[in-house]
Amino acid sequence: MTTSTAADVLLHKGSGLQVVVGLGQSGLSVAHYLANQGYQVAVTDAQAAPKLANQLPPEISIRQFGSIDAELLQQAARIIISPGISLDTDAVAAARQANIPVVSDIQLFCEACTVPIVAITGSNAKSTVTTLVGQMAADAGVNVGVGGNIGVPALTLLANDDMELAVLELSSFQLETVTNLGAQVATVLNMSPDHLDRHGDMLGYHQAKHRIFQGAKSVVINREDALTRPLVADNLPRVSTSIQAPDKGQYGLIIDSEGQTYLARGTERLLSADKLLIKGRHNLLNAQAALALGELAGLPLDSMLQTLQQFSGLDHRCQYVAKVTNIDYFNDSKGTNIGSTIAAIQGLGEVYAPKDGKLLLILGGQGKGQQFGELTSFINQYVSHVLMIGEDAKMIEQHLRSAKLSEDVALYQCQTMENAFATVPQVTKSSLSQVQAVLLSPACASFDQYSGYAARGEHFIQLVNQLSMANQVV
CATH class of the missing domain: 3.40.50.720 (NAD(P)-binding Rossmann-like Domain)
Known part of the structure; x- marks a missing residue:
């Protein structure tokens, strides 16, 4: 036209x-x-x-x-x-x-914005951390705008004349055309292969992500991931996060003599992990990242900890759906890359492992040029069955087998989500089955079969509910 x-x-x-x-x-x-x-x-x-x-x-x-x-x-x-x-x-x-x-629109926004910006990117957990920081700010009485890649165009936030703080989720696609963002605090939460079909290789992807640090006044880094550290400006104020015990002034985890895990800043125990509604090691890192970002943005700690205890997570991100015949079902349809799926497998796997439980993993879709063999060690440790769906299912199976998948892990080619759900009762009805949770975390884009990850997640939830109703009738 x-x-x-x-x-x-x-x-x-x-x-x-x-x-x-x-x-x-x-x-x-x-x-x-x-x-x-x-x-x-x-x-x-x-x-x-x-x-x-x-x-x-x-x-x-x-x-x-x-x-x-x-x-x-x-x-x-x-x-x-x-x-x-x-x-x-x-x-x-x-x-x-x-x-x-x-x-990009983000460049226009940062040129027009007159309030501090909290800028958040990473391969995974961007939306969770962005939402959490935004809620922390709102609960602390700050007039906050939350937007960017999270679904609210950044420029629409400028209509709020009273905005005091902007919290932006930024994708690598948005960042590759941004210069000198000038954020009050910026972070790359984590880095794992994603969008290599667009960026060409990890170097191109890394360079795009790290544009978030241009002009930043302070930074948050993940001590578990060296790729999250800015390559320049070592004199910037910085706070770090980790699953390990923290150094002075940094965030981390402290485990007491009884095995209880605490979010901590330095030697100070801030909050017991069992007080969080969001579960898994990856969410403990997300919680720390939000606290660190909020600290550098000037939010009060006590208020942030209150918000953290009330935060139940986001739809399609390790979202608990239901328990059916003593098996828990989790919707992590937003897990569209390998790093996200590793985090979900490890985070939930560690919850069920002490009970000798295993995960049944639903995997597949459009692979985006990733190497799925990187999942193998985590699958071998925490998963007993993998049900593969979507366009690249056979390629994914080849990658897993080539990467020395354990003989104890059973693979099934299911093509569709419906076929996967027809397979679940078959593989879990045995008294020898160790499956205690079914996890949809595809590590792939959804566009081969769905309009997006949300539609894929809603279909999963629908099928879980149908399965639940069928078992109630029986």
Whole structure:
């Protein structure tokens, strides 16, 4: 679709034309923001009829749909690219070659934002930590805006004139076009292979993530993961987290003589782990990260600890669903990469291992170029059955077997979630079964079979509920 002619477009050359590439939620927010600022704005999208086109401001008449318009991009004073569109797209790459600035909505936000920013990225747990820090701020009486990759476009937060603090979840796609974010506190929570199909290799992925530290006034690092440490500015104030005992002034875990685990800062025991509603070692790290970020943002510790005890986690992130025939079911559909699934396996595995329990893992979808053999040691330790679904299921099985999967772990090719649920009763009904929990943590994208991870998770919950009802009838 085109609502202006090429001649019309050429009239705007050299007039400071702002071209928005991609008309998703973030692109729509950019279009509204720039139009309200008085800029001349054009929009282009590869879809012939973008769903949000009818929500564009009426004064935006230049709408080039059906392909990303290379000619239009060459006329831009600045291009604002949506995170879902690769910088290697031909039209975008050509514009960059012509030295036309390409930025994201996050760049516009940080240039306009006048309040401190808490900036959060990582391969996993971004949404959990972002939500938790936002809730800590709100509970402490701070007028806080929470947005970014979490689903609320960052630019919409600027409509709140009374905002005192901005908490942003940022993806590698958003960060690769951000310069000098200037956050009050920034963190890379963890690093594991993800989006290598977009970034090319771990170096490219690492470089994108670490742009979050540009201009930061303080940082939080994970002592378990050297890749979370900024490579420069060692003189910045920093606080660290770990599953080990903490050093002075740092966060970590203290285990007492009776085996009880505590969140701690230095030698001070802050909170017993059994007071948390969120479970697993990975969530103990998430809790520490939120406390450290909040500390560097000036939030009061007592209030943060109160919030932490009331926080039940997010949907589709190691979410407890139900117990059916003495087996617990957990929905971790948001586990779309290997690192996230390792965290879920290890976190829940350690809960059931003392009871001689094992996990049944549902794995698979679109693999995104990952090496699934990295899961093997964790599966060997905590999992007795793996049910594989989705487009790359057979490839995943090959990776696991090549990485010396234990003979004690049974693999099943199920293709679909329904087939997986038909298989669960077959493999758990034996009196010898050690399965005490079923975990959906696919380590893969969902788009081969679902509209997104949320739809996949809702389907899992639906099938658990059906299984529960069937067993009640029996």
